[in-house]
Amino acid sequence: MIKTKPRVCLVVPPDSIYVPAPGLEFYKESPLMSLTMMATLVLKKGYHAEIIDLRKGEPDRENITRYIANNFDICGITTWIHSYPFLEEVTSKIKKQNPKCLIVVGGPFFSSIPKLLMEHLPIDVGVIGEGEVTFIELLNHLYSNDGDLQNICGIAYNNRGKLNFTSVNLSQANLNNFPNPKLDLWPDGFGRKKGTIFYETSRGCPYRCSFCSDTIKKYFAKSPQKLASELEYIKLNYDISHFFFVDPCFNFTVDRVKVLCKVFEGLGITWECMLRIAKADYDMFSLMHKAGCRKVWLGVESLSEESLEKSGKGIKKDIIEGKVKQALEAGLRVICWFILGLPGETEATLDEMVNFTEKYQIIPRPNYLIPLPGTPYWDIAVKDFFSGEEIKCLKWVAEFGNGKKLMNFTSIPDRKLINVFDYFYGIMLQRGA
Ligand code: B12
Ligand code: SF4
Numbered sequence: 264m265i266k267t268k269p270r271v272c273l274v275v276p277p278d279s280i281y282v283p284a285p286g287l288e289f290y291k292e293s294p295l296m297s298l299t300m301m302a303t304l305v306l307k308k309g310y311h312a313e314i315i316d317l318r319k320g321e322p323d324r325e326n327i328t329r330y331i332a333n334n335f336d337i338c339g340i341t342t343w344i345h346s347y348p349f350l351e352e353v354t355s356k357i358k359k360q361n362p363k364c365l366i367v368v369g370g371p372f373f374s375s376i377p378k379l380l381m382e383h384l385p386i387d388v389g390v391i392g393e394g395e396v397t398f399i400e401l402l403n404h405l406y407s408n409d410g411d412l413q414n415i416c417g418i419a420y421n422n423r424g425k426l427n428f429t430s431v432n433l434s435q436a437n438l439n440n441f442p443n444p445k446l447d448l449w450p451d452g453f454g455r456k457k458g459t460i461f462y463e464t465s466r467g468c469p470y471r472c473s474f475c476s477d478t479i480k481k482y483f484a485k486s487p488q489k490l491a492s493e494l495e496y497i498k499l500n501y502d503i504s505h506f507f508f509v510d511p512c513f514n515f516t517v518d519r520v521k522v523l524c525k526v527f528e529g530l531g532i533t534w535e536c537m538l539r540i541a542k543a544d545y546d547m548f549s550l551m552h553k554a555g556c557r558k559v560w561l562g563v564e565s566l567s568e569e570s571l572e573k574s575g576k577g578i579k580k581d582i583i584e585g586k587v588k589q590a591l592e593a594g595l596r597v598i599c600w601f602i603l604g605l606p607g608e609t610e611a612t613l614d615e616m617v618n619f620t621e622k623y624q625i626i627p628r629p630n631y632l633i634p635l636p637g638t639p640y641w642d643i644a645v646k647d648f649f650s651g652e653e654i655k656c657l658k659w660v661a662e663f664g665n666g667k668k669l670m671n672f673t674s675i676p677d678r679k680l681i682n683v684f685d686y687f688y689g690i691m692l693q694r695g696a
Contacts, residue, residue, distance in 0.1 A: 266334035266564050267312050268309065268311065268336060268406060269309040269310055269311075269337050269398070269405060269406055270310070270335045270336050270337070271305050271310055271311060271313070271335060271336070271338075271339065271402070272313045272314070272315075272316065272331055272334070272335045272337070272338050272339070273298045273301060273302055273305075273312065273313070273314050273315070273339045273340075274315045274331070274339065274341070275295060275314070275315070275316045275317055275341055276318075276340065276341070276342065276343070276345070276346040276349040276350070277297065277317040277318060277320075277321065277322055277349055278291060278317075278318045278319055278343070278345055278421075279321060282424065284691060284695070284696050285694050285695070286695055286696070287696060288523055289458055289459040289460070289461075289507075290576050291318040291319050292318075292319070292458070292459045293442075293458075293459065293460045293507070294446050294448075294449045294460060294461070294463065295433075296444075296462065296463045296509065297340065297369075297370065297394060298314055298339075298341055298458055299314075299444045299445070299448065299449070300313055300395050300441055300444060300447060301339065301394055301395055301446055302445065303397055303441075303442055303443075303445045303448065304395055304442070304449045305398070305399070305402065305693045306445065306448070307442060308399065308402065310402060310406070310554050312448065313335075313448075314426050314448050314450060315327070315330075315331070315450070316449060316451055317349075317389050317415050317449050318638045318680070319536075320654060323417075324328075324349075324352060324353060324356075324672065325356075327353070327690055328353055328356040328357055328360065329360065330360055331357050331364065331365055332356075332357045332360035332361035333351075333360075333361065335364055335592075336363070336364060336365065337364070337365045337367060337376040337402070337405070338357060338365070338366050338367070338439075339367045339368075339369065339398065339546065340353075340354075340366070340367070340368050340369075340370075341369060341370040342368060342369070342370035342371070342372035343370065343371065343372050343427060343496070343541040343659060344372050344633070344635065344636075344660055344661060344663070345661050345662075345663075345664065346370075346372055346661070347657045347658060347660075347661040348461050348658065348661055350368065350380070351383075352388060353656070354366050354368075354384050354385050355384070355385055355608075356484060357653070358385045358571075360412075365387045365388070365405070366385065366386050366387050366388075366682070367386075367387065367388045367389070367390065367392035367445070368380065368384075368386045368389050368390070368400070368402070369391075369394045369397075369398070369402065370394075371476065371477075371478055372636070373389055373390070373391070374390075374391045374392055374478035374563070375410050375476045375478055375635065375636040375637035376636035376637065376657075377391050377419050377428070378419070378426070378428075379636075379653055379654075380646075381419050381426055384655060386419075386421065388401060388412075388418050388419070388420045389418065389419040389420070390417060390418055390603060391417045391418065391419065391428075391431055391478070391479045392431050392432065392478055392479055393415050393417070393432065393436055393466075393479060394540050395436050395441070396432070397415060397416065397418060397432070399587065400415045401415060401418070403656065405419060411660055412429075413427065413429055414429070414431035415429060416429055416430060416431060417430075417431040417432045420425060420552060432608075438463075438466065438483065438484070438485045438489070439485055439486050439489045441557060442594065443493055443496045443497075443610050444459070444493070444497070446497070446500075446501050447501075449498075451538075451649055455554070458502075458503065458504065458505070458537070459503070459504070459505040459506070459507055460497075460503050460505075460507065461509045462494075462506045462507065462508055462509065463485075463508065463509055463510055463515070464482055464485055464490050464496075464508055464510050464513065465482060465483065465484035465485065465510045465515065466479055466482070466484070466485060466510070466511075467479035467480060467481045467482045467511065467512075468480070468481050468482060468511040469484055470512065470539070470575070471483060471575055471578055472562075472564075472574050472575050472576045473573065473575055473604065473633070473638060473639060473640075474632060474633075474638055474640065475576055475635070475638065476565070476603060476635035476636065476637040477511050478637070479684040482512060482515045483603070484510075484519065486524050487519075487523055487525075488527050490523065490526060490609070491529070491530065494506070494526075494527075494530055494556045494658055495530060498532070504532070504533065505532070505533045505534065505535075505557075506532060506533075506534040507533075507534070507535050507536075508534060508535070508536040508537075509537070510536065510537070511532055511537070512539050513536040513537045513538055513540075513570060514536075514539060514542045514543055514547065516542075517543070517544065519549075520547055520551065521550055522545075523554075524550040524553065524554035524556075525552055525554070527554040527555050527556075528553065528554040528555065531555070531557075532555050533555045534555055534556055534557070534654050535556060535557055535559065535560065535610075536556065536559065536560070537559075537561075537562065538559050538561055538562070539558040539562060540548075540561050540562060540563065540576075540578050540586045541576075541577050541578045541581065541582065541585055543561075543586050543590070544586075545588065545589040545592065545593060546588045548589055548592075548593035549593040549594075551593070551595065552593045552594045553597055555637045556579065557595070557596060558588055558595065558596045558597075559597055559600060560600060560628070561583075561586070561587065561597060561598070561599050561600065562576070562599060562600050563583055563587075563599040564576060564600060564602045564605065565600060565601070565602060565605050565607070565608060565612065565616070566580050566583065566612055566615045566616050566619055567580075567605070567607050567608050567609065567612035567615075568580055569606075569607030570584070570605040570606065570607035570608050570612070571607075572607070573605070573607050574605055580643075582607075584619070587599070587623055587625060588623070591623060591625075591677060596626065597625045597626065598621070598627075598696055599620070599625050599626070599627055599628065600628050600630070600686060601616055601627055601628065601629045601630070602630050602631070602632050603629055603630070603631050603632070603680050603684055603687075604631050604671055604672055604673050604675065604680055604681055605632055605672075605673075606672055606673060608673055609673075609675065610675055610676075610679055611682070613675065613679065613683045616683070616687075617686065617687075620687070624694075626690070626691055626694045626695070626696050627687040627690055627691055628687075628691060628696060629635045629666070629683070629684050629687035629688060629691070631663075631666065631669050631670070631684065631685065632670070632672055633660065633663055634656070634660060634670060634672075634677070635660075636657075637658075640672060641656070642662075643672065644656055644670060649671060666681075666684045666685070666688060669681065669684075
């Protein structure tokens with residue numbers, strides 16, 4: 264048990280791989296919903312909370328490590344697929360300099376591969392899935408000796424050399440009970456700058472696309488009233504003009520989107536979001552446009568019927584084409600996510616993607632198929648490309664970004680995939696994502 268109130272830092276690892284296109288600089292600047300709410304809750308509890316955001320530039324890791332080791336009792340780190348090398352270096356250095364500093368790791372990357380990370384890194388507690396409630400329970404446990412670690416849901420921890428996992432909490436956090444987010448906790452006052460931020464209106468996705476690694480498997484949402492009051496609070500307190508809603512499945516129900524459109528219209532904001540194509544229709548697109556939506560990101564992924572079928576997208580090529588036309592007719596800018604190299608793809612179907620992009624003048628957002636942990640492609644990658652060595656595979660995946668590396672799961676020649684990627688990337692920059 265920690266005797267004084269713990270000093271907590273929450274760290275966003277560096278992101279030297281991801282280079283956003285012009286106009287998308289906010290990718291590296293926007294407050295992240297995960298750490299914003301966790302820091303807001305930690306502060307509300309009366310503990311000290313500081314966010315250390317290392318996304319921009321190349322931070323001096325020696326200095327950062329020393330700063331954390333000397334100043335904090337608990338270091339929480341969020342993780343993305345690019346975080347492994349940072350985690351490996353920094354966790355061991357912090358532990359060497361201050362063995363008492365408790366290292367807590369969470370985020371989508373940790374959640375998708377907890378056992379391997381717990382076994383290889385000096386992590387004290389790992390949080391699988393949602394973080395806010397768990398993190399506060401953990402602080403209560405450490406500070407007031409309230410409860411037992413084994414009663415906290417969704418964690419992994421080492422107990423006298425034995426790795427323990429508690430059951431993952433299926434009754435998720437009630438997003439309607441969260442306080443307003445304190446965006447000014449971000450360094451440099453990101454939250455106060457006029458601009459765009461990532462924001463969530465709902466969490467989780469009940470679908471199971473084969474290439475995707477969403478670790479919160481059940482959909483749940485903020486009520487329209489709660490959302491309206493949060494957005495009003497943000498408009499009033501920060502100079503935010505545009506919201507990028509990061510919900511994995513914003514249109515899980517079309518009815519909810521229609522209700523939200525009324526809310527957004529009243530607030531006079533502009534926004535964009537990511538949609539599941541199968542659940543969209545013209546009325547919805549048109550209401551969205553009227554309510555300030557400027558861009559929709561559509562999960563097209565492929566135009567090969569075989570690839571669509573194999574990835575469990577639940578859509579066919581003609582449906583995609585119809586929905587894209589509807590979104591354009593409604594006045595929206597359409598960005599299509601494409602995954603290059605899904606099984607079932609051929610050179611001919613790649614050419615179809617190129618023709619489709621030209622025919623509708625949409626903005627392509629290309630990605631190669633990334634073998635994310637937790638997907639079947641991870642298992643194939645580890646076995647076929649890294650002779651079973653998972654850590655080697657993790658390091659490879661960590662350097663994967665914006666077309667810099669390719670792992671080819673098809674019989675299409677690498678050169679063809681690279682050419683199509685470069686072509687799409689060029690068009691994306693020209694048309695502006
Ligand atoms: C916004 C976003 C981005 C943005 C910004 C990313 C950033 N670093 O700022 C951009 C566009 C740059 C981006 C890029 C990429 N992304 Co992205 N992105 C998202 C998205 C849509 C929203 C993230 C978010 O804010 N979620 C809402 C918050 C509340 O959820 P959360 O972050 O998971 O946090 C919760 C828990 O994880 C946990 N938690 C998180 N951190 C911590 C820390 C501690 C200490 C604790 C205790 C708990 C905890 O608690 C939180 C609240 O419950 C997610 C999908 C999604 N909806 O989550 C994908 C997602 C995170 N991205 C993903 C991927 C694959 C990518 C890319 C590789 C895509 C590409 N091909 O380039 C790149 C790589 C980025 C990188 N450098 O690693 C995957 C990650 C899979 C994985 N296993 O790691 C996701 C899950 C999409 C998916 N379904 O596959 N992305
Ligand atoms: S790709 Fe989108 S719809 Fe499919 S499982 Fe992932 S978040 Fe859900």
